[in-house]
Amino acid sequence: MNLVKLTIDNKPVVVEQGTTILEAAKSIGIKIPSLCYMKMDDMNFENKPGGCRVCVVEVEGRRNLAPACKTECLEGMVVKTHTVRVINARRTVMELILSDHPAECLTCAKSGECELQDLAQNLGIREIHYTGEQSHYKGDRSPAIIREMDKCIMCRRCETACNEVQTVGVLSAVNRGFESVVAPAFEMDLDHSVCTYCGQCVAVCPTGALTERDYTWKVIEALVDPNKTVVVQTAPAVRAALGESFGMEPGTLVTGKMVAALRKLGFDYVFDTDFAADLTIMEEGTEFLDRLTRHLNGDKSVKLPILTSCCPGWVKFFEHQFPEMIDIPSTAKSPQQMFGAIAKSYFAKKLDKKREDLVVVSVMPCLAKKYECTREEFSVNGDADVNVSVTTRELAQLIRNANIDFASLTDEEFDQPLGESTGAGVIFGTTGGVIEAAVRSAYELHTGKHLEKVEFNELRGMEGSRKATVDFDGMKLNIGIAHGLGNARKLLEDVKSGKSDFHAIEIMACPGGCIGGGGQPYHHGNVDILKKRQRAIYEEDAGKPIRKSHENPFIQELYKEFLGKPLSDLSHELLHTHYFDRKKKVEIEE
Amino acid sequence: MAKVKIPDNKVQELKDICKSFNNDPGELINVLHQAQQLFGYLPAEVQEIVADEMNVSVAHVYGVVTFYSFFSMLPKGKHPISICMGTACYVRGAEKVLDEFKRRLDVKVGETTPDGKFSLSCLRCVGACGLAPVVTIGERVYGRVSPDDVKKILDEY
Numbered sequence: 001m002n003l004v005k006l007t008i009d010n011k012p013v014v015v016e017q018g019t020t021i022l023e024a025a026k027s028i029g030i031k032i033p034s035l036c037y038m039k040m041d042d043m044n045f046e047n048k049p050g051g052c053r054v055c056v057v058e059v060e061g062r063r064n065l066a067p068a069c070k071t072e073c074l075e076g077m078v079v080k081t082h083t084v085r086v087i088n089a090r091r092t093v094m095e096l097i098l099s100d101h102p103a104e105c106l107t108c109a110k111s112g113e114c115e116l117q118d119l120a121q122n123l124g125i126r127e128i129h130y131t132g133e134q135s136h137y138k139g140d141r142s143p144a145i146i147r148e149m150d151k152c153i154m155c156r157r158c159e160t161a162c163n164e165v166q167t168v169g170v171l172s173a174v175n176r177g178f179e180s181v182v183a184p185a186f187e188m189d190l191d192h193s194v195c196t197y198c199g200q201c202v203a204v205c206p207t208g209a210l211t212e213r214d215y216t217w218k219v220i221e222a223l224v225d226p227n228k229t230v231v232v233q234t235a236p237a238v239r240a241a242l243g244e245s246f247g248m249e250p251g252t253l254v255t256g257k258m259v260a261a262l263r264k265l266g267f268d269y270v271f272d273t274d275f276a277a278d279l280t281i282m283e284e285g286t287e288f289l290d291r292l293t294r295h296l297n298g299d300k301s302v303k304l305p306i307l308t309s310c311c312p313g314w315v316k317f318f319e320h321q322f323p324e325m326i327d328i329p330s331t332a333k334s335p336q337q338m339f340g341a342i343a344k345s346y347f348a349k350k351l352d353k354k355r356e357d358l359v360v361v362s363v364m365p366c367l368a369k370k371y372e373c374t375r376e377e378f379s380v381n382g383d384a385d386v387n388v389s390v391t392t393r394e395l396a397q398l399i400r401n402a403n404i405d406f407a408s409l410t411d412e413e414f415d416q417p418l419g420e421s422t423g424a425g426v427i428f429g430t431t432g433g434v435i436e437a438a439v440r441s442a443y444e445l446h447t448g449k450h451l452e453k454v455e456f457n458e459l460r461g462m463e464g465s466r467k468a469t470v471d472f473d474g475m476k477l478n479i480g481i482a483h484g485l486g487n488a489r490k491l492l493e494d495v496k497s498g499k500s501d502f503h504a505i506e507i508m509a510c511p512g513g514c515i516g517g518g519g520q521p522y523h524h525g526n527v528d529i530l531k532k533r534q535r536a537i538y539e540e541d542a543g544k545p546i547r548k549s550h551e552n553p554f555i556q557e558l559y560k561e562f563l564g565k566p567l568s569d570l571s572h573e574l575l576h577t578h579y580f581d582r583k584k585k586v587e588i589e590e
Numbered sequence: 591m592a593k594v595k596i597p598d599n600k601v602q603e604l605k606d607i608c609k610s611f612n613n614d615p616g617e618l619i620n621v622l623h624q625a626q627q628l629f630g631y632l633p634a635e636v637q638e639i640v641a642d643e644m645n646v647s648v649a650h651v652y653g654v655v656t657f658y659s660f661f662s663m664l665p666k667g668k669h670p671i672s673i674c675m676g677t678a679c680y681v682r683g684a685e686k687v688l689d690e691f692k693r694r695l696d697v698k699v700g701e702t703t704p705d706g707k708f709s710l711s712c713l714r715c716v717g718a719c720g721l722a723p724v725v726t727i728g729e730r731v732y733g734r735v736s737p738d739d740v741k742k743i744l745d746e747y
Contacts, residue, residue, distance in 0.1 A: 163647065163650075168647075169646075169647025169648070169649055169650065170647070170649055171649055172647065172649035172650050172652060172653035173653055173657075174649075174652055174653045174656045174657075175656045175657070176656070176657050176659075183649075184649055185634075185637070185641075185647070185648035185649040185651070185652040186634050186648075186652055193649075
């Protein structure tokens with residue numbers, strides 16, 4: 001390892017060869033402003049096109065200013081990060097960017113979270129000396145993501161997320177010069193593209209160019225309708241991140257406050273998606289054991305590995321990219337949809353109400369869930385099982401709207417029966433969690449033995465793609481885990497080519513799993529935030545009295561009173577689904 | 591965007607072009623050049639097949655096609671009109687000539703008339719600066735063109 005010595009703002013610093021000036025400065029507490037640059041270790045995310053020129057610095061002996069994000073440190077370098085020349089250049093660059101940016105900050109969805117806004121403030125921009133033409137592009141409103149490209153600053157982060165990290169390949173820079181814009185092929189709407197709605201482009205966009213479709217008003221309308229019973233479900237990852245929207249330390253668990261806030265908002269029943277996660281384990285776990293047993297008994301018609309199917313971004317990904325493999329994922333619906341189906345059948349019956357009288361709202365860390373609940377197969381006679389899906393960010397907005405002082409709320413408990421969950425349901429929120437939950441139950445159901453230690457540390461972690469072998473009382477189960485669709489693609493290619501010997505694979509579309517979902521409070525490139533959320537999820541699990549899905553008493557009751565047993569006819573009707581080949585066929589004449 | 595249906599044998603030819611470059615994504619521009627020779631332009635379907643064969647995203651192919659002015663997604667007219675915008679032609683009033691073509695044909699640069707008869711494009715210097723401003727239609731070259739000549743020229747076709 002070669003080291004180089006240099007000085008930055010008269011401070012000596014020693015760094016490894018290959019380190020950029022930006023990183024070296026950061027290591028000694030000098031924060032050079034940047035805009036297009038974003039790097040997330042562990043997530044395979046590195047965006048440094050060097051395009052915005054905001055991070056320029058003066059390097060002694062060089063004629064031109066150097067972009068700190070792309071310039072490597074050299075021995076003896078003398079770097080100045082805030083000379084008059086640098087400050088003037090930075091301000092000029094910023095003013096030029098702002099001269100082609102709509103001045104709509106007051107009403108922009110990203111206001112307060114916008115990196116461009118923050119930067120303008122930090123640089124003290126009080127006037128824009130340049131006026132000229134402004135770019136205008138076609139807007140795009142999909143069920144989950146809104147593209148307002150007039151607000152784009154061409155940082156290319158969304159392209160990196162879509163193409164490098166997720167390998168979905170929807171976005172590319174198209175056209176040239178002033179006309180250039182980041183868009184799908186043929187500038188079609190996202191709705192017609194292979195977009196998975198994972199929302200990772202939204203998660204990294206520095207401005208308001210990419211945002212979620214906001215459904216908060218639909219929630220408010222439902223809440224004030226006296227003829228509707230409004231039921232809410234909250235995904236596991238929401239409680240580990242919602243606090244951030246109210247200035248709390250990342251990783252603060254706010255389950256009890258969240259429940260209290262939802263009740264204050266006026267929801268008639270505050271339930272938990274974690275309950276449906278436990279239900280997912282019952283169905284998916286049983287399906288896995290059934291497939292495994294038949295496979296071991298030599299039934300050639302049964303395919304392994306089984307792939308998890310909780311993540312709607314992942315589902316849409318394989319429907320587009322691996323349509324020849326749509327028969328291997330589990331047929332179990334996602335927890336969001338299982339919840340909706342049970343709420344509008346079992347629970348509606350308990351209330352003696354028609355399904356149309358119920359409005360099911362879901363709070364999700366996710367943008368793809370907004371799309372998922374619009375899929376036709378998840379509605380009955382035009383009435384969707386889940387009517388509205390809002391993100392963690394939108395819930396924070398609803399809470400602020402209702403003048404609730406979140407931090408001072410006293411913890412409250414979920415309602416029953418659809419609010420009871422186990423630790424296994426909670427860990428669905430992080431990469432590795434679904435498969436750990438499945439293993440906890442499958443182990444006991446398969447071996448008939450009591451599982452002493454419920455933590456499977458070999459399944460935990462943040463590496464993009466992991467392999468582990470779990471001992472099922474003598475039988476070795478090979479398990480694969482991938483988070484981030486690029487990692488999922490690699491695992492799937494191995495399965496396709498017969499190179500892998502997995503029995504089961506868990507896949508989550510977003511880096512980190514749902515804790516890193518596209519609907520979570522913005523992390524602004526800080527991976528530590530995701531790690532803290534992950535710790536919070538495991539903390540919640542550890543504190544639960546019951547930690548195996550099949551021991552959830554309300555799940556047991558649901559089967560006894562209503563469903564019969566896992567994979568029963570009614571279970572199939574309500575809790576399982578099918579997938580579609582979405583590979584676009586080229587029309588050929590004759 | 592109108593759906594274009596590509597005949598079977600042409601699809602095979604296109605795939606052969608990709609194959610002749612080992613389906614190497616680095617050869618995308620060369621593949622697109624040959625594809626444009628084959629079809630005269632690069633409709634969406636052609637780009638989709640190329641993307642599929644070369645294992646790159648359609649968005650990426652479209653990005654390349656829209657970046658380089660050589661590539662076109664619109665079919666050329668039966669009589670492609672090019673107006674030289676090189677320095678000599680430009681200073682001798684090529685822009686006014688161009689404006690007259692645009693007005694008479696009611697198309698923009700890069701477009702084709704709805705009947706498919708004419709398409710309009712600009713180029714830089716055909717090496718006949720002595721005849722500036724120069725217009726070419728197909729293989730024919732017209733020199734010292736003034737806006738008043740445009741109607742007469744178009745009437746020849």
